[in-house]
Amino acid sequence: MLNWKNSSNGKTALLIEGPRRVGKSTIVKEFAQKEYESYILVDFYTASPEIKELFEDLSDLNYIFLQLQLAYKTSLKERKSCIIFDEVQLCPKARQAIKALVSDGRYDYIETGSLISIHKNVKNILIPSEERKLKMHPMDYEEFKWALGDNTTIPLLKKLYDSKKPIGQAACRKMLRDFRLYMLVGGMPQAVESYIETNDFSVVDRVKRDILSLYEDDFRKIDPTGKISAIFDSIPAQLMSNTSRYHVSSVLAGNRANTVLEQLAQLEDSGTVLISHHTNDPNSGMAQHKDLSKFKLFLADTGLFVTLAFKDKSFTSNDIYMRLLNDKLQANLGYVYENIVAQTLSTHGHELYYHTFMDGDARLIADDTNVEIDNHDNCNNHNNHSTRSYEVDFLIADKNKIVPIEVKSSGYKTHASLDAFARKFSSRIAREILIYTKDYQHNGMLEYIPIVMTEFL
Incomplete structure (x- = not known):
């Protein structure tokens, strides 16, 4: 935000997008208090009709500024004041007015919003080109600490x-336990605050349920058919089923992925979910080979994911918190780890991709009964020739090469999918990553990384 202020010098407005309750309003108010002599915050959830009507006619900006100063009892100073449009999607005309306001140049402008791009919020307005966009995520692990x-x-x-270098066994165990605490609480500011104030998971869970309820209300408003709500609610079950994609037809009968693209776009625009697309050709230009009909969905906040996965239970009958905190998670709940890796990679600027493929070379598993079979891998025998389907959980770019990532919810170091991928695409790989729940190790091209180090990728 400070880089924007210093480099823009009033030539652009700053638009901060993110899910509801992620802390957009709080951070822009604190920024304005520190960086400007005065500011006005127009909250379009509570703004009067008279305030909203000011942006219908831009012929007299002096009048608009005067009315804002009177309404908010704040004096604006040229090039020393900021005007904040909070939840600007609720007043599309105010967003359209940014072009004229920025051109006027007297003040800086910051907009916040969610669901910024859906049709009803941009209908009949000219979207200003004078916006610099920032995406706000839930708190990452460093911010949580x-x-x-x-x-x-x-x-x-x-x-x-x-x-x-490794962390050391004792220190690593403690750091992994601390990280599991972060997975449970999540990065939504209200949930973090409630944990700090009460040290009570039941209070934290109640806060997260309230946030999920708010999201559900939003989904019903933008999609009365209920499709978005159904897609969102089924994310944990879809990941738990351990399939290679989100099966829309199993959630919405009679629908396929290509029939709900609009709902998926709205869900993504809400900032509440992360979409990992299948790349049909795992190479440095993965976006060029993105399969829009084959994808996985994750929640943008793993703390909310944990609550959503068990929202049919009351907190008192739900021991997921203590099981996860004490590393006693059942094998079929390993998708919680997959979600936190997706969240961490996305927060730190990586687009999410994965890849599935067949490989006829099953030498790694044919006769080795001591090797743990990866849940993502399936073996099929046809005419005595062993072929196997593999899945690489995540792929990220590293300059002109790629980095395949496999996620384990345990300390097991088996990596059949990575090995098969390396055999097939060796010339494209910069290095291989196994994220797991033990200490750091390094073996040639392969790095074993404790999940607490994921943000450094």
Whole structure:
């Protein structure tokens, strides 16, 4: 935000997008208090009709500024004040007015919003080109540690990761337990605040259920058919089924992925979910080979994911919190780890892709009964020739090459999918990553990374 202020010098407005309750309003108010002599925050959830009507006629900006100063009892100073449009999607004309307001140049402008791009919020307006967009995510693990008063752990972890050194068994166990706490609480500011204030998971869970209820209300408003709600609610079940894609037809009878593209776009625009697309050709230009009909869905916040997965139970009958915290998670709940990896990669700027493929070379598993069979891998025998389907959980770009990533919810170091992928696409790979729940190890091209180090990828 500070980079925008210093480099823009009033030539663009800043648009901060993100899901509801992620803390957009809080952060822009704090920024405005620190960086400007005065500011006006127009909250379009509560703004009067008279305030909204100001943006219908832009012929007299002096009048608009005067009315805002009177209504909010704040004096604006040229090039020293900021005007904030909070939840700007609720007043499309105010967003359209940004072009004229920025051109006027007297003040800086910050907009916040969710569901910015859906049709009803951009209908009949000219979307201003004078916007610089920032996406706000739930708090990442480093920010979570800051909230708990710990400013040293992550920099020290980064030094160890950069030097390819292990954490040490005792320290690693503690750090992994702390990370599991983050997975449970999540990164929504209200949930984090409630944990810090109460140290009570039942209170945290109640806060998260309230946020999910708010999301459900939003989904019903933008899609009365209920399709978006059904797609959202089924994300944990779809991941738990361990299939290679989100099966729309099993959630919405008679529908396929290509029939709900609009609902998926609206769901993605809400900021509440992350979409990992299948890339048909795993190469450095993965976006060029994205399969829009084959995808997986994750929640943007793993704390909310945990609550959504068990929302049919009351908290008192739900021991998922203590099982996960104490690393006693059942094998079929490993998708919680997959969700936190998706969240972390996305938060740190990676587009999400995965890849499935067949490989006729089954040498890795044919006769080795000591090797754990990967849940993502299936073996089929045809005419005595063994072929096997594999899935690489995530693929990220590294310059002109790619990095395949496999996620384990345990300390097992088996990696059949990575090995098969490396055999097939060796010339494209920069390195291989196995994310798991033990300490850092390095073996040639393959790095075993404790999940707490995921944000350094």
